[in-house]
Amino acid sequence: QKEVEQNSGPLSVPEGAIASLNCTYSDRVSQSFFWYRQYSGKSPELIMSIYSNGDKEDGRFTAQLNKASQYVSLLIRDSQPSDSATYLCAVNDDTGRRALTFGSGTRLQVQP
Amino acid sequence: DGGITQSPKYLFRKEGQNVTLSCEQNLNHDAMYWYRQDPGQGLRLIYYSQIVNDFQKGDIAEGYSVSREKKESFPLTVTSAQKNPTAFYLCASSISPPGSSYNEQFFGPGTRLTVL
Numbered sequence: 001q002k003e004v005e006q007n008s009g010p011l012s013v014p015e016g017a018i019a020s021l022n023c024t025y026s027d028r029v030s031q032s033f034f035w036y037r038q039y040s041g042k043s044p045e046l047i048m049s050i051y052s053n054g055d056k057e058d059g060r061f062t063a064q065l066n067k068a069s070q071y072v073s074l075l076i077r078d079s080q081p082s083d084s085a086t087y088l089c090a091v092n093d094d095t096g097r098r099a100l101t102f103g104s105g106t107r108l109q110v111q112p
Numbered sequence: 113d114g115g116i117t118q119s120p121k122y123l124f125r126k127e128g129q130n131v132t133l134s135c136e137q138n139l140n141h142d143a144m145y146w147y148r149q150d151p152g153q154g155l156r157l158i159y160y161s162q163i164v165n166d167f168q169k170g171d172i173a174e175g176y177s178v179s180r181e182k183k184e185s186f187p188l189t190v191t192s193a194q195k196n197p198t199a200f201y202l203c204a205s206s207i208s209p210p211g212s213s214y215n216e217q218f219f220g221p222g223t224r225l226t227v228l
Contacts, residue, residue, distance in 0.1 A: 004154070032215055043202055043219040044155070051214075088154060092215050098162065098208050099145060099170060100217060102154035 002027045004091050006103035014111050019076040021106050023089030026070070032092035033065055033072045034100065039085045048074060079110045115139065116220035118203050123225045125190070125197065133188045133223045135203030143208035144186035145217065148172065149200040158201075161186055162208060190225065198227045 003026040013019045021035075032051050036044035050056045050063040050072065062075040072091075076083055086105040093099045116137045125131045135144065143162045147155035157170030161180040175194025180186050186205075190197045201224075204217040 008152070034216065036219075043222045046216055046218060049216050090155075090217075098143060098206075098215050099157050099160050100155075100215065102147075102156075104152070104154040 002030075002091070002093065002101045004089055004101050004103035006087075006089050006106045008104060009107040010109045011106055012109045012111060013079050015079060015081060017079050017110075019079045019083065019108055019110070021074040021076075021087050021089075021108065022071060023073065023103055024071045025089075025091045025101075027091065027101075028067075028070065030091045030093075033063070034090040034092075035061075035063060035072075035074045036088040036090060036102075037083075037085045038088055038105065044088055076108075079108075081110045081112050084108055084110045116203060116205055116218060118201075118220040118223050120223060121221065123223055125225060125227050127227065128192045130189055130191050131225070133190070133201055133203075133225070135186045135188065135220060137184055137186075137203075137205045137220075139205060139218070140183070141205035141207055141218075142183070143206045143215075144180070145204040145206075146170075146176070146178065146186070146188045147202045147204065149202060155202060158188065197225055200224050 035048040038044045048063040050065045056063045060077045064073045088105045089103040090100040119134045145160045146158040159178040161167035177189045203220045206217045
């Protein structure tokens, strides 16, 4: 059973700070990793994808992948109250069905 | 405007009824998926389809059925056999090129189903 683990939070950070969200996964052969943002009552929105070890930056977001340690993280710089949401980590299922396995999400609260 | 649409936004079902949730996409994506989300939990895969006229069960397919007669449409039926259907249902699609691990999935707005 593939597992994706996230701390449920809430993770509370002050406005302007760096928010660090972490995710670990159990399947060593996983190849693709995704971060989704989900506002309360809404559907998930893809914000980052990462496929190789290292860092990938997109605006205020940086995704970090370490396949040897089986973790992926998301950094949000200059956090804004509008970043307050649940962040879902998802891992590509490499069985051939090409579906994603999701963590249960980390709730982020950015305090003004 | 390209995107994924789901209808209805809210749906109420009586005990013993079958209901069908609609999912349509105009992104020309090959693969489509149905997930279920319960409060405070992640998404769980119900069914998926990688090409027209073909679909596979996901992790929690019991009590659900799907069809994929057209590339752009992937309706989900929640049958009376599904014992606890109250949840947020999310449809997604992806390009999913064969042999590639690229699998960015994009979601529709969701349907919130409540059993009365």
